Amino acid sequence: MKAIVKPTNRLEGTINALSSKNYTTRYLLIGALAEGISTIYYPAHSEDSDAMRRCIRDLGAIVEEDDEKMTIRGFGTHPLPVKELNVGNAGAVLRFLMSIAAFCPDLTFINAYPQSLGKRPHDDLIVALQQMGVEIEHNQGKLPITIRGGRPRGGKIQVSGNVSSQFLSSLLFMTPLLEEDSEIEVLHDLKSKVIVGQTLEVIEQAGIRIEASADLMHYKVPGRQSYQPQKYVVQGDYPGSAAILAAAAVTNSDVTVLRLEEKSKQGEKAVVDVLRAMGVQLTHENGVVRVQGNQRLKAGEFDGDHFTDGVLAMVAAAVFAEGTSRYYNVENLRYKECDRITDFVTELRKAGADVEERQSEIIIHGRPQGVAGGVEINAHFDHRVIMALTIVGLRSGQGLVIRDAHHVAKSYPHYFEHLLSLGAQIELVEE
Numbered sequence: 335m336k337a338i339v340k341p342t343n344r345l346e347g348t349i350n351a352l353s354s355k356n357y358t359t360r361y362l363l364i365g366a367l368a369e370g371i372s373t374i375y376y377p378a379h380s381e382d383s384d385a386m387r388r389c390i391r392d393l394g395a396i397v398e399e400d401d402e403k404m405t406i407r408g409f410g411t412h413p414l415p416v417k418e419l420n421v422g423n424a425g426a427v428l429r430f431l432m433s434i435a436a437f438c439p440d441l442t443f444i445n446a447y448p449q450s451l452g453k454r455p456h457d458d459l460i461v462a463l464q465q466m467g468v469e470i471e472h473n474q475g476k477l478p479i480t481i482r483g484g485r486p487r488g489g490k491i492q493v494s495g496n497v498s499s500q501f502l503s504s505l506l507f508m509t510p511l512l513e514e515d516s517e518i519e520v521l522h523d524l525k526s527k528v529i530v531g532q533t534l535e536v537i538e539q540a541g542i543r544i545e546a547s548a549d550l551m552h553y554k555v556p557g558r559q560s561y562q563p564q565k566y567v568v569q570g571d572y573p574g575s576a577a578i579l580a581a582a583a584v585t586n587s588d589v590t591v592l593r594l595e596e597k598s599k600q601g602e603k604a605v606v607d608v609l610r611a612m613g614v615q616l617t618h619e620n621g622v623v624r625v626q627g628n629q630r631l632k633a634g635e636f637d638g639d640h641f642t643d644g645v646l647a648m649v650a651a652a653v654f655a656e657g658t659s660r661y662y663n664v665e666n667l668r669y670k671e672c673d674r675i676t677d678f679v680t681e682l683r684k685a686g687a688d689v690e691e692r693q694s695e696i697i698i699h700g701r702p703q704g705v706a707g708g709v710e711i712n713a714h715f716d717h718r719v720i721m722a723l724t725i726v727g728l729r730s731g732q733g734l735v736i737r738d739a740h741h742v743a744k745s746y747p748h749y750f751e752h753l754l755s756l757g758a759q760i761e762l763v764e765e
């Protein structure tokens with residue numbers, strides 16, 4: 335599908351935030367790891383959350399659903415000895431399940447997206463699992479990956495946090511189930527640290543005890559624990575909503591997004607403060623964000639690691655700000671669905687933006703007068719690139735054509751529908 339995004343002066347209306355992808359994948363996983371029936375209210379429906387649902391079903395969980403909820407009868411520490419799993423293009427699903435695969439005799443994660451997930455590195459988790467006695471065959475740290483587990487050992491485990499927090503989260507989900515107690519030490523830096531808070535939150539909701547150091551670099555994990563089946567309610571998704579809020583910020587608008595809890599542990603809730611710092615008129619009360627955009631934005635400098643999945647949407651807004659903006663500490667954007675620095679900057683430049691890249695930074699010289707547009711954009715298989723370039727297209731002279739825009743469904747299948755309901759001029763054409 336291609337999205338033809340046309341210049342749009344005004345956005346107006348109210349939408350319900352989509353349900354959080356990251357909470358949904360976590361609740362599905364811990365539901366599968368519990369013996370008994372867990373219930374998840376308002377789960378996300380996206381390619382990534384569907385991938386987790388499909389994989390836990392393949393591994394033996396019984397999942398039923400209606401309009402409002404899913405119930406899961408888990409398999410505990412006894413997944414079926416399946417031979418193959420397809421995680422689609424979902425990094426978190428792959429990484430979380432690589433540790434669970436250590437309970438299976440011989441499981442291969444296939445390479446279904448060679449041009450996206452197939453290029454992403456998983457070495458740090460592979461090395462950690464090998465320390466636990468798990469045998470792993472891999473393609474230089476990339477898919478396909480075969481895990482020959484059986485009885486993984488706890489004890490002292492070291493994992494690098496330099497590339498992704500998902501490796502640590504994966505070990506935190508799995509180690510409480512081991513016979514031995516474990517001590518996990520994070521080596522180097524821990525990127526996307528805030529998201530580890532979501533992992534610890536859901537693990538605790540399922541009755542598991544983990545002692546974490548204040549800096550989240552050391553963990554004591556007692557073994558022989560079991561996940562309790564529980565009822566979970568999925569909150570609204572800040573990373574996806576960040577794109578709607580940014581679209582409202584670059585247009586003349588009066589847009590309200592519901593279901594965005596102020597007390598959420600999602601790091602991307604920081605986008606509300608980023609937009610405020612950029613001079614956008616907005617309020618955030620009782621789970622409701624209201625943006626009244628007037629197209630005027632100020633540049634700013636932000637540590638993007640605190641809101642990793644919201645950075646691209648904020649950069650898109652900064653394209654129209656007065657002055658030069660800088661997003662720093664974002665090197666790990668290079669290891670996502672595409673290289674979210676080089677590939678993203680390339681597409682922004684095509685659209686007419688004045689942007690520069692550094693190894694771990696994106697620098698934006700704002701153009702309050704708008705950008706030219708009138709070109710075709712390559713989505714690079716990346717939902718967040720698609721969302722961000724759509725925002726830019728709304729304030730371009732001649733619009734933008736975004737190829738392969740269906741990949742938006744990785745996290746936010748209703749993105750275009752939501753923007754259309756707010757009055758965005760977008761045409762969706764099957765290719």
Ligand SMILES: O=C(O)C1=C[C@@H](OP(=O)(O)O)[C@@H](O)[C@H](O)C1
Pocket residue numbers: 356426497498499500503525526529642643666
């Ligand atoms: O734990 C998670 O669910 C996620 C962690 C983050 O990845 P990194 O830790 O690789 O930055 C984030 O970008 C991703 O969308 C989801």
Ligand SMILES: C=C(OP(=O)(O)O)C(=O)O
Pocket residue numbers: 382423424425426427643670671718745
């Ligand atoms: C990077 C993302 O997801 P994942 O790492 O799970 O593929 C994302 O949702 O932006």
